Amino acid sequence: MSRTILFNVLRFIVVVFIQVFLLKNISLYHIVTPYFYILFILLLPFDIPNFLLYVLAFALGITIDAFYDTPGLHAASCVFLAYVRIVFISITVQKEGFDNEPEPTLGIMGFRWFFLYALILTFLHHFFLLNLESFHLSEILFTLTRVFFSTLFTVLLLLISGLMFFKKKVR
């Protein structure tokens, strides 16, 4: 248990650090901007209480907001992401057997499930975030292009990070 807490605290710090000091400076053709920090919310354990999940999502969002000068924007997107995560997991994962599968990582859940999980959650997060940011229906086509390509890039980063820390476990 304490091991899980320690790992997640470390992951929080590392993810914020990578996002703010590395990925914040990346922008390809003004279209692709990766938001890799959602990895923290994706990899929280299955048996986390809903309330704690929302608090952590809100805290992560506000931390990113402080560095990005956009109070509330990332917090709102992260809370939305947390809700989508709860719904997605309740649909695709059986309630029993959480002892064997503590965390939704690539190694434990398999490539197909993790890819779908990352793709859908990333897309919805980016869709919410970028539309809230631009807040203009007249720019919707341009925003959707940004959502599409940014999602591809973020999912690629998520998969790479999943493969870097790959630990095969029998399900």
Place this chain on the structure above:
Amino acid sequence: MRNLLIFISKYNAFFLFIIFEVTALVVFVNYNNFQKATFISSSNEAIGNVYSKVDQLTDYLKLGIINDSLARENANLRNQLKSSFYVDSSVVKTVNDTINKQQYTYISARVINNSFNRRNNYLTINRGSNAGITKGMGVISSSGVVGIVTFTGPNLATVQSLLHENTRISAMLADSNNVGSLIWDNNLDPTKGMLINFMKQVKINVGTPVVTSGFSLFPEGTMLGHISKLDAKDSNNGTQIEVNLSVNFSNLQYVYVVTNKLAQEQERLEAQEKQ
């Protein structure tokens, strides 16, 4: 009552979602409308400290660019020196200038955090209210207009960049003094701006310099950019003109905060006029 509690606890994910989402959106909307939430921004001391530490590290990588820009500015200033002019007459007079008084003063500052690839961009500079900076002052660099100060802490200030949807700067053509407004284009290109609200009958050429007009916060004639494309697309009653911005926002290092000494007087007068 009991059934209600059971219902709420059964769908607790959704109700918690509503509570947290509303909290986040309230923060978001408040910030946009009233700009109150200054504490969650990079002029906050703790966040600012982290940024200036990282800035110190990355500084060395940019020394070449900084040297270039400083050398260019030195050359510019040297051109204005008295010693670089040839004195034509042999009589030397001392003139005590009582007519010209200084209207604008400049405070130099370093950019410690910068963004240029989002819809609304901000910079953080390492001077704050202790150095005499207040909200609403203009910020320029050696190559042109950078933005407007929005929040100040004691030692840091946040600047709303020219690359922001709410930034609107009164501009004019350098040769014909026709006035319009400069805004940022909505295709997120940090090198392009748009000139709007221009009279149709004005003849405009590609390559004409665009400078700030006397109605703006900035000294009249501060560089904004050059006209790059005349897209005579009719929006309402003016023509839209694309401008190549003169400032390169991707490697901003040193900027100057402009203090207009007559700003208070102007504000007071214009407030009287409205009554």
